Amino acid sequence: MKFLIIIFLIIFIPTRTNSAEILQINSSSSVLVGDQNRNLQIKLSCVEVKDKDEQTALSLLKREFPRGSKVKIKPIGFKENILLAKVFNLNESKEMSELLIEKDLTKEICRY
DSSP: OHHHHHHHHHHHSOOOOOOEEEEEEOSSSEEEEEOSSOEEEEEETTOOOOGGGHHHHHHHHHHHSOTTOEEEEEEEEEETTEEEEEEEETTSSOBHHHHHHHTTSOOOOOOO
16 A cells, blocks of 8 residues: 555656746847756847847747746757757747747748
8 A cells, every 4th residue: 555655646746846947038039047056048049030129029028938937948059159949938838939930020040
């Protein structure tokens, strides 16, 4: 009986995981994320916002991904020693680049 209880606890009670969180959104394509022991500068992949839409895009990202939001990072590659990645909220319902594309603030531009 004890064995079944232990198995039940292991399977059905999730362990706490450490995820990255938004520390700062510097621009519509640059985000600083961190976890418990490091910070990482990320450039959003396939995004290039026009200057006239920069402030709107920045406001949108800050509203949808406020400071401290838990995020998942899916690396795409590196460019000039900066990580290119897709940044999702924790339940993967929103991704930063896709959000900008949906709102017509940018077009998907991949140059790598």
